[in-house]
Amino acid sequence: MDRGIVQVKGKIVSVAAMAGATAVISAGTATAVQPIQWQSCETLFNLEPGSVPEEQRLECAIVDAPLDYDNPDGPTTPIAVSKVSPKSGQSKSAIFGNPGGPGDDALMFWANRDTGIAPTDLYNDHDLIAVQPRGLWGSNPIQCDPSLASPFALNPLHDACYGTNGAYIESMTTENAARDMDFVRQSMGLETIDYYGVSYGTKLGADYATLYPEHTGKMMLDSNVGPDWAWSEQSAQTTEAQHARMYDMFEWIASNDETYGLGDTPLKVFNRWKAISDQEVGGPSNMIPPAAQEGDLPNELRGTPVQQPALDVINTTAPGRARLEGLWNAVTLRELTNNAASGMYDTAVGASFNETSWPMVANILSYYDKNQGEIPRVSPVAAQRIRNAKASDNTQFNTQHDMFRIVTCNEDQTVQNPLAIGSAELDAKTGGDRLLAQAAGQRAGSDCFGYQPVTEPIKVSGEGLEQKPIILQNVHDAVTPMGGAENMLERMGGKLVTVDNGGHGAFRTGNKFIDDAVADFFTNGTVPPDTLPGRPTPKPLPTTLEGEYPSNTVGYGEGENPFAQAQRGISQAVDAGAQAAQDAVEPAGQQAQPTEQQAQPTEQQAGAEQSGTEQDPAATGQQAQNTTANDGGAAEDPAEKAARDAAAGIDQAVGALTGTQQNGAQYTVDQYYGQ
Known part of the structure; x- marks a missing residue:
């Protein structure tokens, strides 16, 4: 929760x-x-x-x-x-x-x-x-x-x-x-x-x-x-595991191409995802692409003696090509022109924590890829405020976030290396893989930079x-x-x-x-x-938004499809975040009150909490770090606070819904494996 x-x-x-x-x-x-x-x-x-x-x-x-x-x-x-x-x-x-x-x-x-x-x-x-x-x-x-x-x-x-x-x-x-x-x-x-x-x-x-x-x-x-x-090191290991798990998610979506139509290889799915996430406020989502497979080659090269050499060349040069693309985006200041509010990057990264979120991510990606829903956008002024809010968490204090950093930094024995931390940040800003650069910075002590331990871990x-x-x-x-x-x-x-x-x-x-x-x-x-025994591999969700969820699908309960309900609210939730960002540019004192979508948990989330189900990190991670309930502290400028809340809302709008599958689905693995 x-x-x-x-x-x-x-x-x-x-x-x-x-x-x-x-x-x-x-x-x-x-x-x-x-x-x-x-x-x-x-x-x-x-x-x-x-x-x-x-x-x-x-x-x-x-x-x-x-x-x-x-x-x-x-x-x-x-x-x-x-x-x-x-x-x-x-x-x-x-x-x-x-x-x-x-x-x-x-x-x-x-x-x-x-x-x-x-x-x-x-x-x-x-x-x-x-x-x-x-x-x-x-x-x-x-x-x-x-x-x-x-x-x-x-x-x-x-x-x-x-x-x-x-x-x-x-x-x-x-x-x-x-x-x-x-x-x-x-x-x-x-x-x-x-x-x-x-x-x-x-x-x-x-x-x-x-x-x-x-x-x-x-x-x-x-x-x-x-x-x-x-x-x-724990933080770095987690970040690297996220990176690898995202590749697994792209592979799962590709294996269900008949349902989603996003490509039959992980690389094709990745390219569809990147085309959308690259438009988001904050800049393109730098990431080394998954390895190319036979299906990524032109038909005339498949099954020929040059197939493997061609794949070797593509995969060997992929990190360099991704780096050059990211560097070009940085040099041309592309991030300053980005104003989409799809939430696809944070959604995908958050979904790496639990594969039960993958079908929802695939549905959302398909939703935007097929132009079924127009990606919400904000004004340049609002986009700049959101970038500023994301770039600094100096006034973003709350108990859960603070306690994590306080306890871990009170104990962390990593010798902080400012040069390596700066190098990792520069790598991320000049086209390096966003997650791998983050892991490199964490190993160099970025999480606790400027914070000295008071004890050694037992x-x-x-x-x-x-x-x-x-x-x-x-x-x-x-x-x-x-x-x-x-x-x-x-x-x-x-x-x-x-x-x-x-x-x-x-x-x-x-x-x-x-x-x-x-x-x-x-x-x-x-x-x-x-x-x-673990859960069975996730099955695709219905791509239509009507009807009941098939009760004969192993792993899911009967009745109306809660995921379809959640998907109906996607555009509303994202629109609410975009509108809040737009409202943030109004003079202080004229801010619109938080929308119902921002102020209250979704119906699906509330239902999950009533049942006592823990939410997926995709649903809770950003929300926990951006809660507006500061446990004491100085007042924040209303306009800046609105911008910060808007940034959180946009990041959460779609990402929170990915947790609906985990919260709503009652896995009955005994059906799958036998009583």
Whole structure:
């Protein structure tokens, strides 16, 4: 779900609204760990009455943990905790869970999940515990003030956050998050805890197991970060995996050419995509094209002795030709004339995170390619404002985005190389592959440039564990690539269990085999097999916008096609973003109010959140980073804010809809593989 909101039984609650109900750092002592006191979450956090029904069995508490564990008698900081009690009334164990980030809301991690989206055995027989990391709502949310950042600051985020409360910001590390978990364990009177963590939550779990092996029970680490990659290398690995996964997407679209008519080779599809994305505000989408295949050659060369030499020449020279084209675009300042608002670039990059979005991307691309819909455009003045907003995030502060950068940069040991960072930026601006240049910059420390670490990441090890973890991993995960799971296995030991899928996160995505294996592991100690069945390959969506979705298509539910509904709203959503950008050039005080499409989640998104389904990064990534709910800080010029919101809206308009397929489709892989 959107990282700027919390959903409780389908009701959207603003994190900013909850922030005021949380405590601040107190000057108490933490010598003795006090027993935890559970109470109503509604009362504790001033939630809307009735938003947490009794049948949810959800309770919350706040414990006062040491701000600095090296000074346990010093200041404390509030840590929020939630618990879902077992339906049976008898708990076999307490399973602590974390959704990742850093910066993702953990407090509601287990809430509303016993409605078909997760195995019921977990909710029948276990206490399900979530500890909210310090700095997020409920746990003394951070306050970053953009006015404290100089226009010449190397890292405005660092100055804006550390300038408010440096000691507190410095305490935001994975090690302290693990120690906070153990503080909660002690307050609950537990000897051992079980643990499930996804994404960044795998590093948090590994840190906990390294620090407290004697208190660690069963552990499942899903979609693993590489513990030796923390954190610049992890970012670079993710970016490179995105790049490779985009090629896979172009290949999938080409394999369904009969449906989409976008070309029968990845290169042909890529060229169709590039023709549209090259028109977007911000400049052409530099990217090395996929390798040419036989189908890309003239008919007279196919099957002849010169076929392979011709392909070799084309593929060998492709990076250079792409570079020359990009350089020409840069020299001729083409980006200054671009004013399309199709969102195709961000849509495609976002869809690399999950193949369930590919059919929607193909439909959108086909929609524009066949001129079924005119690509919305903005005025030159509005386009310039959008470019300016995209080029600078100096005033773009919000809890989720800040927490990710704060925690990772507090720990990142990469020696920053300004020359290499500048070289990567120059490469991107002069025709180099946009994603590969980004990865090169990340390896050189661009993500934390101007930000010095305050601690070293824990060198994780499973040496002291009585029971080694299960390392669960989607083979084609582009957020936490497969190499991270292999690195985690090397450091922690245990067993690697793979799923032949893309997507980020294997558990609770509608795959019965995975969910049952996870539940059986925690409930009965059953170790899963080496591999678990994945989802079937995505099938094309109907290209027409009418009628019902075919219920006999494996992997999708019955009833009206939610994807067709989403596609009907594509032009409306993009038009809304374009109009908002146009409105941004009006004098301050005359700005139009946010459109309904921008102000409210789409019907499909709201429905997905009511069901508790996590959104695809294609739907949430940009939205989370551009949320307008600043947790404190200086006011922003209304016109600039409108331009920034418009830039976010245009990027999200189509990209958010790609998540509809993942959210709306209830995969029933047992049908595919047999009961």
